[in-house]
Amino acid sequence: MNIVTPEIGLIFWQVVIFLIVVLLLRAYAWKPILSSLKERESSIEGALRMADQAKLEMQQLQAGNEKLLAEARMERDRILKEATTMSNQFIEQAKTKATEEGARMIEQAREAIRNEKNAALAEVKNTAAQLSIDIAERILRRELTDQPAQQQLVDSYLKEVKLN
Amino acid sequence: MKRLLFALFCLLSLTARASEPVATTADATESENFNPGEMILHHIGDSHEWHWFTLGETHVTTYLPVIAYRAGSGLSVFSSHELAEGKVHEGLKLEHEHLVSTDGAKVYDFSITKNVATLMIASALLLIVFISVARGYAKRGTAAPRGMQSFFEPLIIFIRDEVAKKSIGPKYERYMPYLLTVFFFIWFSNLLGLLPGGANLTGNIAVTLTLAAITLLITLFSSNKNYWAHIFATPGVPKPLLFIMIPVELIGVVVKPFSLMVRLFANITAGHIVTLSFISLIFIFRNIGIAPISIAFGLFIFFLELLVAILQAYIFTLLTAMYIGGAVEDHHDADYQIGGGDGAAPAQAH
Amino acid sequence: MASPVKPPDNPDNPDNRSDRLRTVARYSGIGMQMAATIGLSTWAGYSLDKHYQTNTPWFTLGLMLLGLFAALYNVIRAVSKGE
Numbered sequence: 001m002n003i004v005t006p007e008i009g010l011i012f013w014q015v016v017i018f019l020i021v022v023l024l025l026r027a028y029a030w031k032p033i034l035s036s037l038k039e040r041e042s043s044i045e046g047a048l049r050m051a052d053q054a055k056l057e058m059q060q061l062q063a064g065n066e067k068l069l070a071e072a073r074m075e076r077d078r079i080l081k082e083a084t085t086m087s088n089q090f091i092e093q094a095k096t097k098a099t100e101e102g103a104r105m106i107e108q109a110r111e112a113i114r115n116e117k118n119a120a121l122a123e124v125k126n127t128a129a130q131l132s133i134d135i136a137e138r139i140l141r142r143e144l145t146d147q148p149a150q151q152q153l154v155d156s157y158l159k160e161v162k163l164n
Numbered sequence: 165m166k167r168l169l170f171a172l173f174c175l176l177s178l179t180a181r182a183s184e185p186v187a188t189t190a191d192a193t194e195s196e197n198f199n200p201g202e203m204i205l206h207h208i209g210d211s212h213e214w215h216w217f218t219l220g221e222t223h224v225t226t227y228l229p230v231i232a233y234r235a236g237s238g239l240s241v242f243s244s245h246e247l248a249e250g251k252v253h254e255g256l257k258l259e260h261e262h263l264v265s266t267d268g269a270k271v272y273d274f275s276i277t278k279n280v281a282t283l284m285i286a287s288a289l290l291l292i293v294f295i296s297v298a299r300g301y302a303k304r305g306t307a308a309p310r311g312m313q314s315f316f317e318p319l320i321i322f323i324r325d326e327v328a329k330k331s332i333g334p335k336y337e338r339y340m341p342y343l344l345t346v347f348f349f350i351w352f353s354n355l356l357g358l359l360p361g362g363a364n365l366t367g368n369i370a371v372t373l374t375l376a377a378i379t380l381l382i383t384l385f386s387s388n389k390n391y392w393a394h395i396f397a398t399p400g401v402p403k404p405l406l407f408i409m410i411p412v413e414l415i416g417v418v419v420k421p422f423s424l425m426v427r428l429f430a431n432i433t434a435g436h437i438v439t440l441s442f443i444s445l446i447f448i449f450r451n452i453g454i455a456p457i458s459i460a461f462g463l464f465i466f467f468l469e470l471l472v473a474i475l476q477a478y479i480f481t482l483l484t485a486m487y488i489g490g491a492v493e494d495h496h497d498a499d500y501q502i503g504g505g506d507g508a509a510p511a512q513a514h
Numbered sequence: 515m516a517s518p519v520k521p522p523d524n525p526d527n528p529d530n531r532s533d534r535l536r537t538v539a540r541y542s543g544i545g546m547q548m549a550a551t552i553g554l555s556t557w558a559g560y561s562l563d564k565h566y567q568t569n570t571p572w573f574t575l576g577l578m579l580l581g582l583f584a585a586l587y588n589v590i591r592a593v594s595k596g597e
Binding site for chain 2 (some may be wrong): 002003004005006007008009010011013014015017018020021022024025028029030031032033034036037040043044074158
């Protein structure tokens with residue numbers, strides 16, 4: 001048998017058997033295998049895509065949470081700050097009020113003291129005047145009897161008055 | 165491997181009887197003179213009986229059916245045992261493994277030869293393996309592959325992604341059944357040829373011729389307008405030169421599958437010849453001392469052949485896919501080079 | 515075409531390895547085709563000469579030259595088209 005001369009019998013069997021094998025495998029092997037592979041790949045791809053999406057959502061959720069947290073923190077800070085300011089204001093106000101009250105009371109006391117002093121002075125003056133009148137009366141009564149003495153007395157008074 | 169086992173049996177008989185063993189039935193008559201050329205040709209050729217091995221004087225042979233058709237006497241079917249050792253049966257006899265009629269009539273030999281039997285075994289193996297793989301997919305659905313399924317799945321995906329998709333493009337799906345079948349058929353047949361006693365199926369020109377012819381037919385039937393336009397009006401070639409370009413392009417169409425046929429045939433046959441030659445060295449030198457070296461080289465070639473088995477299957481499939489790809493691609497040249505006469509009205513073109 | 519999980523630009527990437535294998539197979543195909551073109555056309559010329567029993571092997575010569583030209587042309591086209 002020449003090895004480079006194709007034999008008609010083998011060609012015949014090769015064509016028949018090979019075509020049968022191709023057709024059988026196409027129907028019972030390649031089609032189901034390839035479609036299963038495709039299905040699996042698309043399901044894996046779908047799963048991957050879903051995982052990616054879930055990750056993205058998670059990230060978004062996390063970001064949202066963080067944003068909320070930050071907002072809450074900011075709110076807290078703001079409230080704290082406000083409260084501090086308010087309390088400071090209160091303290092300041094109270095202090096001012098207390099100082100004012102104190103000043104007012106001191107002023108009142110001063111006023112009262114001044115009034116009392118004035119009243120006392122007026123009384124002293126009145127008393128002094130009364131006394132002077134009394135003295136003058138008595139002296140006048142006595143002097144009306146003694147002329148020189150009277151003169152002397154007036155002079156001494158006048159001197160005193162000048163000294164004042 | 166069949167050569168290795170064969171050599172081993174020969175070695176056994178050598179040590180036991182210290183005489184030259186007979187290599188094949190053909191050599192039986194001339195047992196005194198070992199003829200490596202004839203032995204090798206016999207092993208890479210086809211035969212009507214399946215000769216497994218020779219142990220001393222005993223030949224272990226399976227006789228296959230002979231189916232012959234002659235215009236005059238019609239169909240004759242009988243066992244090749246009737247033709248063994250030059251016997252004549254129903255006016256037919258074997259001359260150098262070639263079936264001839266004693267009355268000189270033309271014989272159409274459709275016998276189940278060793279190669280046809282191997283072809284059937286390879287086909288049965290393909291069907292069993294891949295239908296059971298497909299059953300695995302049906303059973304497990306989209307779950308991870310298991311067993312045989314996980315062994316063949318990467319190869320199937322490789323053929324689909326790296327061979328078909330890259331060479332053919334978006335229309336690849338139509339050609340997948342042929343590409344996968346041809347790849348696994350060639351690979352399985354190559355491996356069967358490496359088994360001890362196996363036939364040289366893919367190293368037979370009739371087999372590679374058939375496969376290449378199917379590739380050519382698929383290419384021609386799936387070819388589009390651009391493919392033919394490229395052959396009969398090669399873009400960028402002046403009209404007067406076309407009378408030489410058309411034959412050149414037509415030669416190209418035929419040569420592509422022809423080179424596929426020759427490559428597979430030559431590679432597989434060469435591998436078998438090289439392995440057999442190393443084994444033959446033992447008998448040529450008539451020396452047991454040469455056996456370890458010759459077996460070592462034979463083993464080395466055998467492992468090389470294992471690699472060649474899948475490589476040749478891949479190359480055949482890849483080049484088939486490329487030829488199909490060339491026939492179905494929408495050639496870009498077509499847009500601006502073919503039918504240059506329309507150039508006067510480019511505004512209407514788009 | 516590659517699935518999204520495949521890492522890009524990895525030297526061990528099956529994509530690159532298979533591309534290399536692919537290129538080798540392609541060029542071996544081109545060489546084989548060149549040899550086959552010349553061989554086939556020469557054989558055709560030879561058988562034509564034998565059939566017509568020509569005195570001078572014009573068919574062999576002519577077809578061999580045509581085959582040579584076709585081989586060169588196909589190689590140049592295949593290589594220049596690139597990947």
